[in-house]
Amino acid sequence: MISYESDSLESVKKHLAKSFEVNEKNLSLWLNWHGRSDGKLIRSHLALSTGEALGLSKHTAIIWAVVCELIHSASLLHDDICDSDEIRRGKVSVWKNFGIPAAICTGDYLIAESFKKITEVEQGWHQNILLGLLSSTVKEIVFGQSGDVNTNFLVLGWEDYKDLATAKTSPLICLPMMGMFRCAELDEPYYINLRKMTDEIGLAYQIVNDLENILSNQPNEIPTDIKFERMNALVVLIQEKSSKDEINFLKKNKGAFKQFLLSSNIKDDLMDKIQLIHENIKNSLHLMPIAIKPIIYSLCEEIDKKASQFIHEK
Structure with missing residues (x-):
């Protein structure tokens, strides 16, 4: 990612630390186990850099960055x-370690x-803008996840996959920048x-995450x-390119899935799709404010970095 003002990021971290301090001992334990961020603070970078590029108040950008990290x-x-x-962030996830009710309570x-954090934004009209945007984004996330959990992974077509993957991933990538766009009117x-x-970008991220899920295992x-x-992009392409007999065999013998994938060119097909997505983004950059273009480029570079580990995967 491109460089950002270190003092603003430090302020974000302090706000997050305060938000994770609670008096209830059980919730405190679960929050500390979950952790405050993944270390990259990508959504903070997006909010801060977009706010700065559009000339918005640093305080507003900092609070919005914290909001985006919390909801993520x-x-x-x-x-x-x-x-x-x-597994989450290299250790047992909250639901697995403490139970599903604990994870639900922590997320809630x-x-x-x-x-609550949005009430700390100084300009009242910015509060209204950001509250409305956050509410609509949370609903989008729920809609996307609802579609995902009720999907038969072996009958999903590519266009359906694109819609579901975008619905799951795009809202929280858009949120940090859209908040600053809205405040800048x-x-x-x-x-x-x-x-x-x-x-x-969200579709490309989901494809890379799907590659990681299947290829980054023992x-x-x-x-x-x-x-x-x-739902997984690799599985979607398998069922589109394989016979019914092959699909039935793989469904009954799930241990054979990964080897089947590695012996096919499906991974390369997905890498080509990611490259095509990047080309589409670059061809559309002229539609963005000039100051925002480096931020979009940085997101594409992040995806490329994650995807590059699979280029020579055997």
Whole structure:
């Protein structure tokens, strides 16, 4: 990512630390286990750099960055439950370690805290803008996750996958920048074009996450997306390119899925799709304010960095 003002990031970290301090001992334990961020603070970078580029108050950008980190952290807790993911940030996830009720309560607290945090924005009209945007984004996340958990992973077509993947991932990528766009009162076409670009970026992120889920495992380990029959880009392409007999065999023999993938060119097909997404984004950059272009480039570079580990995967 490009460089940002270190004092603003430090302020974000202090605000997050304060939000994670609670008197209730159980919730305090769960929050500390979950952790305050993944260390990258990508959404903070997006909010701060966009706010600075658009000439907004540093305080507003800092508070908005904290809000985006809190709601993202909450979404991870609930996603882990829905996806049956047992590991988060290198250790056992909250639901697996303390139970599903603990993870739900922790996520609910972080959602409530994110809304409360907006009241610290100094300009009242900015508060109203950001409250409305946060509420609509949380609803989008819920809609996206609802579609995901009710999807048969072996009958999903690519266009359906794109819609579901975008609905799951795009809102929290768009949120940090859109909040600053709205506060700066940019013209409506900028909002529309930002959402289109973050939809593309969100799709690319989800594809890379799907690659990680299946390829970043021990040789004899069944990836969680296959084990629990979750939506995954690799599986979608398998079922589109394989016979019914092959699909039935793989469904009954989930341990053979990964080797089947590695022996095919499906991974390379997905890498090509990511490259095409990047080309679409670059061709649309002229629709963004000039000051925002480096921020979009930085997101594409982040995706490239994550995807590069799979180029020579065998």
